[in-house]
Amino acid sequence: MIKIAVLGYGTVGSGVVEVLDKNCEIISKRVGEEIKVSHVLDLRDFPGDKVSEILVHDFEDILNDNEVRIVAEAMGGIEPAYTFAKKSIESGKHFCTSNKELVAKHGAELIEMAKAKNVNFMFEASVGGGIPVLRGIISSLRQENIEEITGILNGTTNYMMTRMDNEGIDFDDVLKDAQNKGYAERNPEADVEGYDACRKIAILSSLAFGKQVNYEDIHTEGITKISTLDMAYAKKMNRTVKLLGTSKKVGDKVSAMVAPFLVDAASPLYAVNDVFNAVLVKGNMLGDTMFYGAGAGKLPTASAVVADVIDIACNLDRNIPIIWDKDKLGLTEYENIVNDYFVRVSDEDGKAADKVYGAFDEVEVVDEPLDKEYAFIVRQMSEGDFNKLLAKIDNVLNVIRIK
Numbered sequence: 001m002i003k004i005a006v007l008g009y010g011t012v013g014s015g016v017v018e019v020l021d022k023n024c025e026i027i028s029k030r031v032g033e034e035i036k037v038s039h040v041l042d043l044r045d046f047p048g049d050k051v052s053e054i055l056v057h058d059f060e061d062i063l064n065d066n067e068v069r070i071v072a073e074a075m076g077g078i079e080p081a082y083t084f085a086k087k088s089i090e091s092g093k094h095f096c097t098s099n100k101e102l103v104a105k106h107g108a109e110l111i112e113m114a115k116a117k118n119v120n121f122m123f124e125a126s127v128g129g130g131i132p133v134l135r136g137i138i139s140s141l142r143q144e145n146i147e148e149i150t151g152i153l154n155g156t157t158n159y160m161m162t163r164m165d166n167e168g169i170d171f172d173d174v175l176k177d178a179q180n181k182g183y184a185e186r187n188p189e190a191d192v193e194g195y196d197a198c199r200k201i202a203i204l205s206s207l208a209f210g211k212q213v214n215y216e217d218i219h220t221e222g223i224t225k226i227s228t229l230d231m232a233y234a235k236k237m238n239r240t241v242k243l244l245g246t247s248k249k250v251g252d253k254v255s256a257m258v259a260p261f262l263v264d265a266a267s268p269l270y271a272v273n274d275v276f277n278a279v280l281v282k283g284n285m286l287g288d289t290m291f292y293g294a295g296a297g298k299l300p301t302a303s304a305v306v307a308d309v310i311d312i313a314c315n316l317d318r319n320i321p322i323i324w325d326k327d328k329l330g331l332t333e334y335e336n337i338v339n340d341y342f343v344r345v346s347d348e349d350g351k352a353a354d355k356v357y358g359a360f361d362e363v364e365v366v367d368e369p370l371d372k373e374y375a376f377i378v379r380q381m382s383e384g385d386f387n388k389l390l391a392k393i394d395n396v397l398n399v400i401r402i403k
Ligand code: HSE
Pocket: 126, 128, 129, 153, 154, 155, 156, 157, 183, 184, 185, 191, 196, 295, 296, 297
């Protein structure tokens, strides 16, 4: 029997206990041994819940129990998760986590520590909820030079945008609904401002390119400026608006960004709706491959944590190598990132076209704009140049990049 401890009995932690309990038989068969949750750590009490019998309030109870081989963390936030991860690994316990803040900030260091101690640090659930995308990159795409990763990485915002687009529901109402369903972060700013997606593209980029990508260095914009009017334009152009995290090799650097993009109906990302996430990976030999599935929610995320527990249980005496060096990856400066842009300007005075041509040499005009508006597309221009030219126009309503 292999004993594991679960840190945090919230949405994901209680899901981990449930998955291990419900699928106990099949998991035991596949591991060759039973996996038993011997401790659950939480500050709260849960009277009447089965977990009460194994509930502890002090992490030292877990740390000092030599029979606990695996610690699965689902608390979220940097501290105390970081301290618990280091103490677990230092004492020879394997550690897995769903905590993207922890992984994005300290992933490289914890991977290195785990290697030195011949244990494993795993974090499948930190990106894409239940989608096995990290394992895909780490093991199935080892033969590839990855050229680009672009994904819908936040379930909450994708759920919101899908409902805003399909049903015209108001931003605040649909956010509340996502929170009630357990998709949203405790602080929903992390979802709607793109911070959560930013941490996830930082983790994906670090794994794909093998070096540290600091999320603070990634230009990030959220969905708060997207309205149903933008959605209407998107429809006219046979596109939709999606919050994307994207990271692409350009020369010897990587261009990374999080922002809402207009996605064409021909793209596989177009059809990714509701809470679903998808990660499109381009390999130099393989071409495009897409990982798709439930990007948030209790059981999908817990399922990914349990996937790590099982992998670890099958590799208790060896470290499975993960290449993610502490050295920083060279990122393209924001001003030099090249994109296509869709721009809406107000045309109350009928002079929008003059103003636009006064600023830009060449644009593609969008037919049939909304009443009293003018809309155009600028192709292949750096963010720096585009913003300089756009600043010459005083009636801009919104800008959305085009994928
Ligand atoms: N708030 C996150 C999301 C949870 O909506 O995707 C999963 O990381």
